[in-house]
Amino acid sequence: MGDAGKMNTTHRRLILLLLALLCALTSGCRRDQDAGKVRIKFWTFPLWTGITGNEKDGTTEDWPRLKIKEFEKTHPNIKIDLEVVTWQGGMQKLDLSALSGTYPDICYLATANLPKYASQGILEPIDADMTPEEVADIYPNVLDCCKYQGKTYVWPWLCNALVLAINVDLFKERHIEYLIPKPPERGWTYDQFTEACKALTFDRGDGHGKVYGYALYGIPLSVEYQMLTLVLGFGGQVYNKEGTQFTLNSPESIRGFQFLMDLLDKYKVVPPGPAGMQGGQVGQMFANQEVAIESSTSGVLKQLKMSAAKGDFPYFNAAIVQPPHLPGYKPASMLSVGGYAIFKQTDARKRRAAIEFARFLTNEENCRALTVIGQFPARKSVGNIYPGDVDMGVVSRLIPISRVYFTAGAAELNPVINNIYQSIFTHAMTPAEALADAEKKANKILAQDALEKGLDAKGGKQ
Amino acid sequence: MTGQDSTLKRIIKSRWAYFFVAPAMIHFLVFSVYPILSTVYLSFVRFNLQGNTWVGAQNYQVALSDSIFWKSLANTALYTxxxxxxxxGIALFLSSLIFPLKPSRQNxxxxxxYLPQVVSAVVISMIWLWMFDSAHGLLNYLLSTLHLAPISWLGESRTALPSLMFxxxxxxxxSAIILYLAAMGGIPDSLYEAAxxxxxxxxxxxxxITLPLLKPTTLYLVVMGTIGSFQVFTSIYMMTRGGPNFATNTIVYRIYQTAFEFLKLGRASAMALILALIIIGISAIQFKWLGTEVEY
Known part of the structure; x- marks a missing residue:
């Protein structure tokens, strides 16, 4: 080996030595920096991109990272590790993490999924951590959504009420603007809704197929509760107050489901074969202006604008209205609530840190950020975050009177409730028969659930 | 003592064989034996992340008294x-038509x-979902050209399962065609010449000649096809979610729902073991009926 070769080898060794030293130093620094800190694992879903939702190169991590930075600044002894899980696989990931005991310390959770995890005893009850002022500041029905068997498990952040989205342009095209419900409530009766659906069901004769007033569907992603707003407006209840009995089999609910069947068979204002349609297909048909009225949430207007801007379909004017109601009665709407759940903790410091972070994420400033996704704050004190917006005003008026839907054993009851739609849409059963069948199945599940909970309560754990 | 010594010596002598077999054995033990034993254990407990409770045969009892489970079983059996x-049968018929062709045409x-086999089952399900769509689907478009009324393929109990079967x-x-063609190629020409x-x-x-000598391949295809059909899941999950009216609810979809949507792992394990027993039973019958020795 010549001098040049020896020099090269020496250089290489020197560089390697320096790199190793640098690695040791940086890892040592990191350890020193985080030493003594409480480290918590935070999972969230991609709620929006960027900070304001308008950044061109925004990512779904931007807002949570900013919040973590702000929180860590005021809580220098806490270090938060973020993971943004996808909507598609996030719930499965959470399930698997729960099964393997590697769950996060704090996670965004839609309260629809609360019973599944709370029943496994892997969530921390947070009643003792909320001050009376904080409890009083949350809409009571929103707080009820965050409870499982009387205990609060989710620190509520956002909420929404199920409404109807209407295609205003189609109303104008059919010269029925007078049927568009009037603000501020934008309420209408079942008769007015049906009249509008009839007028909105037509064929332009241009070979692009028929336009329908409304759309029913029998294959939802989870439980179908959007169409349930139309059913429950007749006065039915899904469960008793304790959540121990299925009570949907009532004359009021039979009337409600019969109303759906009338839309299908009598008035023919919905696309045929709804039992084979998925919820997503209805959304697509509304966007394609093939359906004029869609059961949805307020977020649909924002989504329509964004998709139309991307060129997915031509823009059209849409508005939010209440679900129909019986004359002299209030409409029935369902609440959807999201917030932060703390998973089971053995370390008191970590638990405190997670609670503090949940409190921070749901503070007034962060509640105001919900305008980005068209959601509403769970806290009354935040006030109206959509001043002058008639559409959002319709929803905010509905929130305090909307119902809590989910209860114990909810996940197992979903197929039973979905089957009511499928049985009647396929004409396999009448609404009365389908509800009687569902009652039998649902109460069997609830009884089994109670039996298993009794087993747990007795102990005998291995 | 001497016996043990000789066994030890044999192991030491064959250490490299054991060394090379070890990864496969470890994989088999960790990813096959352990999960099967865990499933057996879970089927006798009420699963809870805070600790399991021994419930004996209750999970089997609940599973067997679940009307949706029976409906799923019946759907799966009919599907299979x-x-x-x-x-x-179609694969055999097509193979018989392809086999006499020139090699280039055969290929x-x-x-x-074989092309659909390399496409993801999810993608295939999405394509068929569009073809079955009652409003914009290809099948109803074809019906409309014949002035026939549209059919809600996946929206009617009587058509949903047959649509998925189709x-x-x-x-x-x-893959059945490939296997049949390979087996047909192995049948000696002398037998046909003699005939x-x-x-x-x-x-x-x-x-x-052809049919009897294809018996081992047919047995393989029938057994593997039965196992595969009993495990049908992707198309159900993507296209119907078991509906309408549980008409397409299959047993593996029910196991998935029970385990991962309801987090009832004990009951789901019991269902999985019932399914395993059914498949073992059917396979045994198939081996008895079709499993004769074939010599060329």
Whole structure:
């Protein structure tokens, strides 16, 4: 080996030595920096991109990272590790993490999924951590959504009420603007809704197929509760107050489901074969202006604008209205609530840190950020975050009177409730028969659930 | 002592064989034996992340008293009884048509029929979902050109399961055709020449020579097809979620729902073991009926 070769080898060794030293130093620094800190694992879903939702190169991590930075600044002894899980696989990931005991310390959770995890005893009850002022500041029905068997498990952040989205342009095209419900409530009766659906069901004769007033569907992603707003407006209840009995089999609910069947068979204002349609297909048909009225949430207007801007379909004017109601009665709407759940903790410091972070994420400033996704704050004190917006005003008026839907054993009851739609849409059963069948199945599940909970309560754990 | 020594010596002597077998054995123990034993254990407990409770045979009792489980079992059995024989029959028929062709043409058809096998089941389900769509689907478009009323393929109890069966049969014969063609190539020409001398026509040749000598391949396809059909899941999950009216709820979809949607792992394990017993039983019967020795 010549001098040049020896020099090269020496250089290489020197560089390697320096790199190793640098690695040791940086890892040592990191350890020193985080030493003594409480480290918590935070999972969230991609709620929006960027900070304001308008950044061109925004990512779904931007807002949570900013919040973590702000929180860590005021809580220098806490270090938060973020993971943004996808909507598609996030719930499965959470399930698997729960099964393997590697769950996060704090996670965004839609309260629809609360019973599944709370029943496994892997969530921390947070009643003792909320001050009376904080409890009083949350809409009571929103707080009820965050409870499982009387205990609060989710620190509520956002909420929404199920409404109807209407295609205003189609109303104008059919010269029925007078049927568009009037603000501020934008309420209408079942008769007015049906009249509008009839007028909105037509064929332009241009070979692009028929336009329908409304759309029913029998294959939802989870439980179908959007169409349930139309059913429950007749006065039915899904469960008793304790959540121990299925009570949907009532004359009021039979009337409600019969109303759906009338839309299908009598008035023919919905696309045929709804039992084979998925919820997503209805959304697509509304966007394609093939359906004029869609059961949805307020977020649909924002989504329509964004998709139309991307060129997915031509823009059209849409508005939010209440679900129909019986004359002299209030409409029935369902609440959807999201917030932060703390998973089971053995370390008191970590638990405190997670609670503090949940409190921070749901503070007034962060509640105001919900305008980005068209959601509403769970806290009354935040006030109206959509001043002058008639559409959002319709929803905010509905929130305090909307119902809590989910209860114990909810996940197992979903197929039973979905089957009511499928049985009647396929004409396999009448609404009365389908509800009687569902009652039998649902109460069997609830009884089994109670039996298993009794087993747990007795102990005998291995 | 001497015996033990000799065993030890044999192991030491074959240490490299054990060394090379070890990864496969470890994989088998960790990913097959351990999960099976865990499933057996879980089927006797009420699963809870905070600790399991021994419930004896209760999970089996609850599973067997679940009307949706029975409906799922019946759907799966019907699906298998139609998809497997029809699929194998079509594959055999097509193979018989392809086999006499020139090798280059054979390769073209092999590739064409095998192509759907390399496409993801999710993608295939999405394509068929569009074809079955009652408003914009290809099938109803074809019906409309014949002035026939549209059919809600996946929206009616009587058409949903047959639609999924049709989809499985239409796209699932590729590997069966490849196997049949390979097996047909292995049948000695001398047998056909002898039959021709004896005056046998093409049909007799097929019936008396080809079909009996394809029995091992048919057995393999029937057994594997039955196991695969009993495990049908992707198309159900993507296209119907078991509906309408539980008409397409299959047993594996029910196990998935019970385990991962309801987090009832104990009950789901009991269902999985019931399914395993059913498949073992059916496979045993198939081996008895079709499993004769074939010598060329």
């Amino acid at each position: 009884m139609v998809v497997v024989p029809v699929g194998v 073209f058809f092999k590739g064409a029929f 989809m499985a049969v239409a796209g699932g014969g590729g 021709q001398i004896d005056g046998a026509n093409r049909w007799i040749e097929f019936w008396k």
